Amino acid sequence: MRRICVFCGSSGGTDPRHVETARALGFELASRGFGLVYGGASVGLMGTLANAVLDKGGHVTGVLPAALAARELAHPSLQDLRIVSTMHERKAMMADLADAFIALPGGIGTLDETFEILTWAQLGMHAKPVGLLDVAGYYRPLLTFIDHAVANGFVRAEHRALLDVADHPAALLDRLARRPLARPDIRLDPGTR
Numbered sequence: 666m667r668r669i670c671v672f673c674g675s676s677g678g679t680d681p682r683h684v685e686t687a688r689a690l691g692f693e694l695a696s697r698g699f700g701l702v703y704g705g706a707s708v709g710l711m712g713t714l715a716n717a718v719l720d721k722g723g724h725v726t727g728v729l730p731a732a733l734a735a736r737e738l739a740h741p742s743l744q745d746l747r748i749v750s751t752m753h754e755r756k757a758m759m760a761d762l763a764d765a766f767i768a769l770p771g772g773i774g775t776l777d778e779t780f781e782i783l784t785w786a787q788l789g790m791h792a793k794p795v796g797l798l799d800v801a802g803y804y805r806p807l808l809t810f811i812d813h814a815v816a817n818g819f820v821r822a823e824h825r826a827l828l829d830v831a832d833h834p835a836a837l838l839d840r841l842a843r844r845p846l847a848r849p850d851i852r853l854d855p856g857t858r
């Protein structure tokens with residue numbers, strides 16, 4: 666793995682542990698020599714994460730739709746900021762640039778990005794590791810629901826197993842690094858690397 670895509674909130678949330686963990690993940694990524702790919706914003710957990718990677722001398726690639734960049738959300742200090750036209754382009758480019766994916770706490774956008782990347786893994790469009798950083802049990806209700814969907818026959822157990830979960834950045838990165846690539850990687854958007 667060279668670059669990790671992190672999906673996370675444009676808010677800091679109400680629990681200070683969310684911000685602390687975003688910062689710890691950024692430090693851990695940079696310490697291990699992983700580049701960060703993320704949504705390109707300077708606010709919320711996104712800004713905290715990017716700043717932590719930058720503070721440790723790491724490389725950050727942001728991918729931001731033009732409409733959001735125009736609202737002055739673009740992080741001003743990134744080494745690589747890519748402006749795209751649509752959210753669909755953003756997700757495809759982030760997916761293509763990354764070798765693995767992590768979801769920190771976030772809202773509907775974070776859930777959308779995470780489930781889309783899981784769907785692509787389920788369909789065999791990529792074999793890149795996907796993980797949830799379950800800060801302070803934030804994702805516990807979601808994981809309960811996914812297990813409920815497995816029990817009711819709507820999600821296969823092998824597809825549930827595509828999602829690694831840990832509550833500490835180092836533990837999650839270790840799990841993702843150990844996951845073998847089971848299928849050949851298919852580029853989602855040629856030319857974005």
